[in-house]
Amino acid sequence: MSPRVILVDDETERATSVREALEANGFDVVAVLETGAGLPHQAEQLSPDVIVVDMDNPDRDTIENMRRLTHEHHRPVVMFAQNPKTQAIHARAAGQAAASSSRGWLSKKPSA
Numbered sequence: 001m002s003p004r005v006i007l008v009d010d011e012t013e014r015a016t017s018v019r020e021a022l023e024a025n026g027f028d029v030v031a032v033l034e035t036g037a038g039l040p041h042q043a044e045q046l047s048p049d050v051i052v053v054d055m056d057n058p059d060r061d062t063i064e065n066m067r068r069l070t071h072e073h074h075r076p077v078v079m080f081a082q083n084p085k086t087q088a089i090h091a092r093a094a095g096q097a098a099a100s101s102s103r104g105w106l107s108k109k110p111s112a
Contacts, residue, residue, distance in 0.1 A: 002028040006042055008062060009054035010034045018052070036062025043069055055081040 005027045009015035019029045030046045033039060036053070039062070043051065053066060069075040 002026050003049040004047065005029045006031045006033065006039070006046060006048040006051045007053075008033045008036055008039060008051065011054070011056075014054070018054075022052070036065040039065040040068055040073070043073060043075055048075065051075055051077045053077060053079050055079045 003026070005022055007015060007019055007022070007029055009018060009032065015032050015034075019032060022029050030048060031042050033042065039051070051066070051069060053062060066077050066079075070077055
């Protein structure tokens, strides 16, 4: 059985690329969300093994719901960002999330 993933990314083209890469590597992407607003409900309904979140443009719902999912639902979260400023800003958030059971932080490299 393939690991089930919910992907949160507000940029459609990038979300499609990330989804395709995940699926090519054996993951089952069960939902792609533009914001974290519906994340807890989707996680409850779809029971993902991991949640992958783009942090370049996080909204307040995404950040708060990531905390809820790691604390209340014990869902692992992997965060990623491409923008160097975003990476610096969210390094602190990543550290806090890691303390609350986030599983990782990935730096995206821009396409050539």
